[in-house]
Amino acid sequence: MHLYGGTVAEAARQVGDEAFIAASEQRFGRIFGVAPHPEEVQSWRRSWPALTQILCAAGLDSVHLLLEYSLPATGERIDALLVGTTGEGLCAVAIELKQWTHAQLSPARPGMVRTGERVVQHPARQVGGYVHYLQQWVSREDFPLTVRGAAVLHDAPADLITALRAQAARGPASIYPVLGRGDLTSVPSAESLAQRLGCADLRPTSRAEVERLLQVEHRPSPALLARAGNVIEGREAFALIGDQDLARQEVLHAVDAARERGTKSIVVVTGGPGTGKTVIACRLLGDLCRQRGSNPRLLSPSGTLTRQLRRTVGDDFRGLIATFLNKVPAGITTESVVLLDEAHRARTYPDHQRTDFPLILGKLLGQAAVTVLFLDERQIVRPTEGITRKELEQHAQRTGSSFTHIDLTTQFRCNGSHAYQEWVDQLFQPEGPGAAWAGNDYDLAVANDPEQFINWVTLHSNNGLTARVTAGFCWPWDSAPTPPLQAEVEITWPGHDGPRSWAYPWNARTDEPDFDHPNVPARPFWATDTGGHEQVGCIYTAQGMEYAYNVVILGDDLVRQGDQWIANPRASHDSQLRDLPPHRYLRYALNTYRTLATRGTKGTRLYSTDPTTQTYLQSLIPSHQT
Known part of the structure; x- marks a missing residue:
């Protein structure tokens, strides 16, 4: 999904028009389901005309431009995505736009920047995350895509840019250019400006190729899955013993059986606190990442648990480990195995006034091939949350899904x-x-x-x-x-x-x-x-x-x-x-x-x-x- 698509020249003729901004606000609500924040709309007014002017000055008028391009597995959006072609084929350049004129940096936190009242990611790190996502979730053997990135701070003075570059030089984000006002205006030629943007060899591509990019399914690449499987395999924290390993084997057996029969399957793993539900879920994610043609996810309604798990296995795998709240994560297909940890916290909002089954949870179960839910009914602590084993079994009966229940008894906490x-x-x-x-x-x-x-x-x-x-x-x-x-x-x-x-x-x-x-x-x-x-x-x-x-x-x-x-x-x-x-x-x-x-x-x-x-x-x- 994206807010606008067209050539740079087409965008340049429209982005300064207030009617275009108003139409973008309305379109944003229709596409993303919420209204844009007023600060975001104001940033469009300031940054879109500046960006198109820079791109036109770099001779990129005919290159395709996508504004507010969505990365569905993360819930994030790229400010601008240039789509063209190089000698290597289709190429996308992610651009992060900032209107900063000053910011506060700290040696103790090189990956973060304070601007006004907000603390945000360093723009080079932010761009690096976008590039990594596109490389791992979009580019693959049947759809090769070269990905680059740049941070464009069109109002930033030289001293701020110098400081940001020095901060970025300490890590992998150093490969992404951070460009300020002086870099974007004092340029001897269009070619040199395009070079600074990392677009010197970028040429226009057909609208059919752009449409291919927009239609491609976002799913983890085999390389990402293999790496995630290796990381989880090597983590001592995810070693299983006793009942935990027996439960893992039972789940894998249920997954194999569901795939062989071609029917949907619901597996419920129950157990009290400390029985190892989260450890089993993580280890299963590693197992599934190693299976050929796999498209697994580890979800949790708890943002706290999600962030802790990402920290443990690495933020590179953030699309594989996500928070499940009010919508089904993108990219889940009829071959996906979904592991839903802390299922007792799944939202049943509003309160108990609902249909026969919680709507969003029902969509998740209907979309995935196999859903494994880790559940402790005595940890339901809100009237707007909670599901029971009995309700899940009844749902399986209504939908013709296979149902398996595994109970954990051994206490590890x-x-x-x-x-x-x-x-x-x-x-x-x-x-x-x-x-x-x-x-x-x-x-x-x-x-x-x-x-x-x-x-x-x-x-x-x-x-x-x-x-x-x-x-x-x-x-x-x-x-x-x-x-x-x-x-x-x-x-x-x-x-x-x-x-x-x-x-x-x-x-x-x-x-x-x-x-x-x-x-x-x-x-x-x-x-x-x-x-x-x-x-x-x-x-x-x-x-x-x-x-x-x-x-x-x-x-x-x-x-x-x-x-x-x-x-x-x-x-x-x-x-x-x-x-x-x-x-x-x-x-x-x-x-x-x-x-x-x-x-x-x-x-x-x-x-x-x-x-x-x-x-x-x-x-x-x-x-x-x-």
Whole structure:
């Protein structure tokens, strides 16, 4: 998909016309499903005329130009794509446009640039990502495509360009030219300007060839799949043992059987926290990448998990590992195998007012040859999320799909303690007596007060271990998304010499580290990066993650009265939950705290802000020094 296509000369005659901009806004909404941001429209007004003037000055009038060319497997768009031909055949030149006149760079973060209030990728790195995508997802044996790239900062002064080039010189992005105002205006000839743009040998191509490019299916190349398979194979983190490997073999058998029969297949892998669902999904992706003619995807509704996995295997494979939210990722075909991790978080929006089956999830299941869903129903924490094994089985029956269920039982988290997992499962049942903790294979205790659990976290962090504090969403979260963060999670308790208080901030809400506060991790990396122990994580940050030592603060939204839990949704600050009736809120609260209580691989400390609930927890867990 793209917003505009035509020759450079045709575009040059139109882009300065306000009616063209207005028509582009309308077309953008029809093509991409959302309205463009006003800042984006303003950038069109400033950059499109500048770009076409530069290209015409370079003698590229007859070369084809695509504006806002979509890269569907990533959700990103290239500002401009030149399409022509060279002696090697069809050639595409990705151009990233910037209107920058100044920017702030930091040696500590060479891949990022701060401009105004935003922190963005270095433009050379951004272009490099586009080139890599086109090389790996579009160019292949049956459709050879040469790909180049350039960053055009048409308003940037020489000192900024010099600094950006020096920053890019430290890595692979150095091969992509970064051009500023002086490079684009003080040029002795059209040929030399085209040379600077990397287009000196670019010649016009036929519209039929351009149409071939627009119609080509975006799918991972065999080389990309082979490399991804090798990377995953070599990662110790994805080694499987026991039940995990048995489940992997069962899934591969189901995939083979579905391909042989030519029928669609749904495979559901269930298991509690720590049974290795994510590890199995990653290893299966590696297996599938090695299969001839494969077109696999590893999806998750959790952006946090997606970014962590990309970091682990490398961002080169970002199209293979993607976030699944409100649309089916592009490029999934009738031969694709889709691995949907954390399927319990798949959106069923709006709430339970839906058809027989969630629309987007149903489209995904209908499009892929085989879909493997990794599921823990007791981790459904929102009314707008969640699917059950029974619903998936019924859907398979309605659609004539094969259905396979695999249950994982072996516990690999929480020090492998079955006793702790069973204890947590019983603790967060709606009613009935709780069990006294009698295990000796997991470090469990109740913290007497916040000072005690913070000292415990600090001790482990100082020893180089990951330790985190999590809490129910029972405090305001009004601070800005980026640091400095306000200490909004505040607890007061009686001390020997009067009331005492403790306060910590929630984790940052941005997906990238703050330029001026590199020691405050971005939301996706709160669970793993340095500094995360100094903020409080919520369910949406912690779910899917694990760390060595874990503190769980139970807020006033879930309190114990006798042999049952009582929900108080009005104590929640989660706008999606606080207006639910208590009987509905109870399920999500119990699932939330159960999920939070199973993040720690070595030890957990529980603490409740409600005195009665705190006493109840202390009655179940023998007291010892924490």
